[in-house]
Amino acid sequence: MKLATWNVNSLAVRLPQVLAWLSANPVDVLALQETKLPDDRFPHAELEGAGWRAVWHGQKTYNGVALLARTEPRQLQKNIPGFDDDQARVVAADVGGLRIVGAYFPNGQEPGSDKFAYKMRWLDALRAWLRTELAANPRLVLMGDFNIAPEDRDVWDPVALAGTIHCTDEERAQFRALLALGLADAFRLFEQPPKSWSWWDYRNLAFRRNQGLRIDHILVSRALQPQVGACLIDKQPRRNDRPSDHAPVIVELRT
């Protein structure tokens, strides 16, 4: 079983690339972030035509998440229960015997800003909810755009970017607190090439220079860890014309 996550930075723009990628990369579940579509504009018919069931939670202009699956997702959850939020950032469902949580974590903009405070509140609420969710669903995967580079090795220039957004101690402590719930960063269960990133700025020829961050993650619960066979970042779609600034992350679970 293969699962993947991809921040597509507008599904309206990227749908053809998503369908092409899915044809070449037969995953069972794909979590999407930054669909940037209200629910009535989600392209469920096109996806259905390609053999994908979907659940989606979107809004106009910003944010928006979805899960695409080969089988019907059940037990749908949109956003974090009990956390009043006007931003569409979470969609969860049961697929193939797994609890799948797809999430678009807040960016946070700048330490000390209102948006950063929101990011911290959102992370607190996510963690509290996941604690109960994990207790009820031991086979759980949390994947998406975390907007957190967990360690210095996840940053192309950790000196220049020390303490900046995605790299602050507070964000990294939040990431470790998620791991402490009993989750593992699937990517780090394996030896990986140095300078592995999942996002490259559109500016500065950043992709060509491989100047990026690893901020898109797949976390697996303890019960699933023995089944994780591989985890990789697929840089290929970042080479497309009009690419997303993020690349997909893929995990393989042995069944």
Place this chain on the structure above:
DNA sequence: ATGGCCTTGGTACAAGGA
């Protein structure tokens, strides 16, 4: 360099992203 790009909304340029 308080920059460089991309998307949306809307039709000029601001906001947001990371």
